[in-house]
Amino acid sequence: xxxxxxxxxxxxxxxxxxxxxxxxxxxxxxxxxxxxxxxxxxxxxxxxxxxxxxxxxxxxxxxxxxxxxxxxxxxxxxxxxxxxxxxxxxxxxxxxxxxxxxxxxxxxxxxxxxxxxxxxxxxxxxxxxxxxxxxxxxxxxxxxxxxxxxxxxxxxxxxxxxxxxxxxxxxxxxxxxxxxxxxxxxxxxxxxxxxxxxxxxxxxxxxxxxxxxxxxxxxxxxxxxxxxxxxxxxxxxxxxxxxxxxxxxxxxxxxxxxxxxxxxxxxxxxxxxxxxxxxxxxxxxxxxxxxxxxxxxxxxxxxxxxxxxxxxxxxxxxxxxxxxxx
Numbered sequence: 118x119x120x121x122x123x124x125x126x127x128x129x130x131x132x133x134x135x136x137x138x139x140x141x142x143x144x145x146x147x148x149x150x151x152x153x154x155x156x157x158x159x160x161x162x163x164x165x166x167x168x169x170x171x172x173x174x175x176x177x178x179x180x181x182x183x184x185x186x187x188x189x190x191x192x193x194x195x196x197x198x199x200x201x202x203x204x205x206x207x208x209x210x211x212x213x214x215x216x217x218x219x220x221x222x223x224x225x226x227x228x229x230x231x232x233x234x235x236x237x238x239x240x241x242x243x244x245x246x247x248x249x250x251x252x253x254x255x256x257x258x259x260x261x262x263x264x265x266x267x268x269x270x271x272x273x274x275x276x277x278x279x280x281x282x283x284x285x286x287x288x289x290x291x292x293x294x295x296x297x298x299x300x301x302x303x304x305x306x307x308x309x310x311x312x313x314x315x316x317x318x319x320x321x322x323x324x325x326x327x328x329x330x331x332x333x334x335x336x337x338x339x340x341x342x343x344x345x346x347x348x349x350x351x352x353x354x355x356x357x358x359x360x361x362x363x364x365x366x367x368x369x370x371x372x373x374x375x376x377x378x379x380x381x382x383x384x385x386x387x388x389x390x391x392x393x394x395x396x397x398x399x400x401x402x403x404x405x406x407x408x409x410x411x412x413x414x415x416x417x418x419x420x421x422x423x424x425x426x427x428x429x430x431x432x433x434x435x436x437x438x439x440x441x442x443x
Contacts (some may be wrong), residue, residue, distance in 0.1 A: 119226070124362075127288075130140045135283045136158075136159045136160050136161070136280060136283065137160050137161075137198070137283055137284055138160065138161035138162070138163070138193060138194065138198075138429070139155070139161075139162055139163070139197040139198040139199070139200055139281070139284060140162070140163040140164070140183070140190065140192070140193050140197065140198070140200065141162060141163070141164050141165070141180075141199075141200045141202055142165050142166075142186060142189065142199065142200070142201050142202065142203060142212055143165075143166065143202035143203035143230070143399060144165070144166040144171045144172070144174070144202075144204070145165050145166075145203075146259075146260050146428075147202060147256065147258070147259070147260075147262060147267075147343070148162075148164075148166075148174060148200075148202035148203075148229075148431045149171065149174065149178070149300045150260070150263035150268070151168075151200075151202065151229075151262065151263075152164045152175050152178065152179075152180045152261055153175075153178040153179065153263055154262070154263050154266075154287065154288060155182070155284065155287055155288065156178060156179030156180050157179060158287040160182070160283070160284065160287065161181065162175075162179075162180045162181065163180065163181040163182075163183050163186065163189050163192045163193060164176075164180045164181070164182060164183060164189075165182075165183040165184075165186060165188070165189045169184075169279070169417060170364075170380055172184070172204065173338065184213055186216065186219065187219060190216070190219045190220065193327050195221060195223065195224065195387075196221075196223040196224050196225065197220060197224040197225070198225045198227065198284075199220070199224070199225070199226055199227070199390060200227045200229050200254075200284075201213060201214055201216075201226060201227065201228050201229065201230065202229050202230055202256075203230055203277075204230065204231075205230050205231045205232045205233065205379075205380060206232075206236075207230055209228060209230055209236070209305070210236070213226060213228065213240050213244070216249075217243070217244055217247055217249060219283070219367060220247075220249050221249075222247065222248035222249065223249075223250070224249050224250065224252070225249070225250040225251070225252065225277055225280070225281065225384065226240070226244060226249060226251050226252075227251075227252045227253070227254050227281070228240065228252075228253045228254065229254040229255075229256045229303075230251075230256075230380055230382060231255075231304075231307070231311075231380065232253065232304050233304065233308075233380070233384055234253070234272075234301040234302070234303075234304035234305035234308060235301065236304075237251075237253035237272060237301045237303070237304045238300055238301035240253075240300075241253075241256050241273070241299075241300030241301070250273070250274065250277050252271055252272060252273030252274075252281075252300065252303070253271070253272040253273065253300060253301060253302075253303040253304045254269050254270070254271045254285075254303050255269070255270035255271075255272075255297075255303045255304050255305075255306055255307020255308070255310065256268070256270075256307070257270075257307065257310060257311075259427045259429060260427070260428060260429035261427065261429035262288075265290060266288065266289045266290035266293055267289055267293070268289065268290075268293045268310075269285050269288060269289050269293065269294035269295075269303075270294075270295070270303045270304075270306040270307045270310070271285065271294065271296050271297060271303045272296075272297055272298055272299060272300050272301050272302035272303030272304060272306075273296070273299065273300050274299070274300075275296060278296045286340050287368055292430050295297055300343075305388075307381070308381045308384050308385050308386070308388070309385055310329055310381075311379075311382060311385065312381060312382050312384075312385030312386070312396070312399040313399070315378075315382045315385075315399055315402040315403055315406070316398040316399050316402045317352070318354070318402065318419075318423055318424070319379065319398075319401070319402035319405055319416070319420065321354060321355070321358060321419060321420070321423065322415075322416030322417065322418075322419040322420045322423075323348045323416050325337060325358070325415070325416065325419045326361070326414070326415040326416040326419070329367065329368075329415050330415070332375055335367070336367060337362050337367040338359060338362035338363055338367065341355060341358050341359045342359060342413065345359060352439065353427070354423055354427070357423050357426035357427050358419070358422075358423060358426075359420070361422035361423060361425070361426050362424050364422075365422060369415070369418040369419065369422055370423055371434065372418045372421050372432055372433070373418070373421070373432070373433040374409050374415065374416070374417030374418040374420075374421060375409055375410055375417065375421060375432075375433045376405075376406045376409040376410075376417050376420045377406070377430070378403065378406050382399065382402070382403040382406070383403060385399055386399060386400050386403055405417075406420075406434035409421075421433070
């Protein structure tokens with residue numbers, strides 16, 4: 118620790134064990150699993166969520182519980198690191214603004230949610246006026262991250278990155294994290310990652326619909342099994358398609374073809390327009406999500422099923438027919 122009365126700097130407090138302490142605000146399907154994964158690897162993680170039951174689960178999973186953001190900050194040693202894992206927009210803004218009144222010079226805030234990269238640049242600038250450090254960590258991995266790790270696309274200063282690198286290393290699979298550039302770069306890369314994801318999901322959805330509507334009585338689970346071994350379209354998403362067809366059957370009859378979007382696809386299209394970059398596939402995949410909310414389609418059912426498999430995203434079930442039993 119610094120001994121001259123000045124705030125401790127990150128490079129002064131790297132523990133020899135490589136194990137750190139950190140607070141996490143937001144213990145949903147990703148934040149809670151991240152706390153568990155880090156606690157399992159020996160880090161001291163203080164967790165806060167709005168409900169006492171969620172905090173208690175975090176304690177049961179090896180974390181330290183907090184009853185408020187103020188309590189979370191009080192349970193961390195300076196220089197503190199707090200990871201914000203809440204919905205983008207106002208909720209993230211409110212939490213970072215609150216932290217700016219509680220933290221001290223030299224402390225670090227990491228936004229690991231799906232924030233707009235321009236918001237992350239603004240947060241970095243605002244916190245810098247108080248000498249509070251900021252990083253943005255675009256996080257991919259969904260509900261599978263606890264088991265296989267999270268892909269982490271980080272923006273910020275290299276000094277901060279190196280200070281908390283043991284956290285990134287233990288959250289990610291091998292070679293699954295990196296410093297993309299200054300503040301905002303992490304969320305920018307994650308935004309484009311999700312834009313690409315939109316296009317891939319749309320291609321799978323359309324392909325499976327062509328198969329489903331053909332003259333052949335195809336077992337799409339079996340088709341997927343063949344594609345998983347040696348084909349050029351094999352991927353993790355294809356593996357998840359196999360799980361979806363196993364759970365729902367080839368007809369996906371219990372799913373409604375309604376596909377939501379969390380914002381990154383829209384922002385990717387906006388960035389393409391700003392940069393004069395033609396992005397017809399990503400743009401059309403976004404528009405097809407809008408179309409899915411107006412009329413049901415099989416390809417949208419496939420995309421809904423895949424999003425449920427990789428991210429735990431909610432799906433809408435088919436409503437029973439009028440007058441039908443049950």
